[in-house]
Amino acid sequence: MSGLRKAKKYDWKDSNLAMFGSDTEKQVKKESAESEPAWKGSGQNVGLQIWRIEKFKVVHLPKEDYGNFYSGDSYIVLNTYKEKDSKELKHDLHFWIGKESTQDEYGTAAYKTVELDTFLNDAPVQHREVERHESTMFKGYFKSLTYLKGGIASGFRHVKPEEYKTRLLQFKGSKRQVQVTEMSPCRTKLNSNDVFILDTGRKVYQWNGNGCNKDEKLKAVQYIQQLKSDRHGKATSESVEQGDEDEDFWNHFTDVDDDDDDDDDATDDGTKRLYRVTDEGGSMKTILEKEGQIFNKSMLDVKDVFILDTSKEVFLWVGRRASNNEKKNGMGYAHKYLQTTTHPLIPVTVIKEGQTSQGTFNSHFSAAA
Template sequence: MAGLRKMKKYNWKDSNMALFGSDLERQVKKASALGEPAWKEAGTKPGLQIWRIVKFQVTEWPKEDYGKFFNGDSYIILNTYTEGGSADLKYDVHFWIGSESSQDEYGTAAYKTVELDTFLDDKAVQHREVQGFESELFRSYFKSLVTMEGGAETGFRHVEPTKYKTRLLQVFGKGANLTIREVPLNKKSLNSDDVFILDAGTTVWQFNGNNASPFEKARSMEFLQNIEGERAGHAKGEVVDEHSISEAHQFYSYLADEDEEGADEVDIGGEKKLFSVCDASGKTEFKELKTGGITKEDLGSDDVFLFDSCEQIFVWIGKNASPAEKRNGMTYAHNHCMKTNRPFLPIHVVKEGRNYASLDIALSA
């Protein structure tokens, strides 16, 4: 739903993507993809696969940590699946950008995502995901989405509890679709509608807000028990309820009074817009075509189109679009986002002939 959203100041906003989509990039991409060790087993069978970018390299992310991401890192996520009893494999490939991920990591994740699609013979739908503004499709892959401060080197497993950095986690969401994210370690982060987990290493508290849902409470308890198990009995869990806990409780001693800094409210409302990427004139041009009242009939086969729904960006690749138009779709979407007050929007690259429910819903809304 459009409206005011909290947006942190992302370090990756001015990332240089000049090479992304260039002739040189396309020429080396297939050879590079075939030589990338990480893609050896990529997309060979249905399921989820996740890699983290480490110093320009694609490294496998442990399966036990699927759904857990650090804001200082960038990741590539591949979902392989089948439909309607067919044996044909289909793919969605996402790159996820942590709010503190470096420009190098962001650029490498973007490049390697396109490379993976090339390795999969251009059969994947490509997606860009930004921390805190992930698409519903991305969230659907995980029982809960956990985001933590720092990079993977800081760790959240196999750490001595007495040396553990105290963290406050918020558990929130609708129904069973929940997110767990790290929030500032202060009292003003708390509210009555959600559950919070205060992880102090040797003791882990579950704070149940007065209006928290049963799903939030149950998932928090499961998460708390997982922490206890990972620390081999060196951490003890305790549940406290907002209505019965006093200000003198040890739980509050870990929380400061300061409010969060660096977060601005951004209005993501506005009118839907349609743009085209066309090189019929001899040079590739990006121009606005239409505002409001956009339907699927506006998406032709001869060009690449960018549909800004205000909440998501869709890049439509027409089947007869030129090679230059096709390879620049993500770049134009990225650059378009950077010129708006909504650089965090999810981006989806959809090829004509491939049904994509989110695009149909956005067009009909």
């Protein structure tokens, strides 16, 4: 498809993920959801719960690892909350796909997300998140987001310091959220606006760019303290200011950049588009209803499914009287639609008619019925 971008970096987006809805509709039963041990107690209390997919199994992520995401893995994230003056528990349910996650991993994450939704009596609002293209809602769950190379099996926690491969971590952001990204230890990666940690195993350098801020510095200091604790005193650290580097520091760098840097999606004109998805007439069709900036809720027909594309995020609204065929393929429709756009990696939210969400769906519609 000519509209696809980043095919080499996010091969999964060309896959059969769009088909998982129809498969899971047949396979996911309430009894199988209740037999999944990972779901025991899930969604019963306000707060965040995260699971990682490990060899087709759903495994609880330790709370100390919340906010750390490996590019080679897929995760399920459940946020349970109460609205003001309400005792009712509500849920936002996300599956997160790393850019190097395998088809088995993200397919299992998608399948299990539907299963957890079933376990919670179809109450959650479902979301798809892609590494480095996450929704504002998703990012808001964490004080910092850390993107690490590889999968959890290649983690550094239990590796001897002398066996470490040198890695470079960028600290970028503000008090609201500092983002940590692992990258190739190439000297051209350093920039004066951020803080970087050069981790050689035995020695850890904190490099402070001339234009970095105090929040980036503080987060880096905390990160190094945790590294040294994990290594039981077998690692030392040194702070380096931009311009004060010595030869030993530079010797750990290479001139080779092995990263596939993720460019932003193509610039859009800001026009929002509303599509109707219907199987009326016997075949599934996606029809453009309107382009503009604001829409009227009267356009949402309870008998159909609608896609709202803001170019920053996609919402799929499912009418309560939509056909079973339309209802069961919600995430698949959105995924397939995004393959035809210049922004295939943006966040996706599926909303069933009558659901409320902490998202921004309603802000795109006028109050008139």
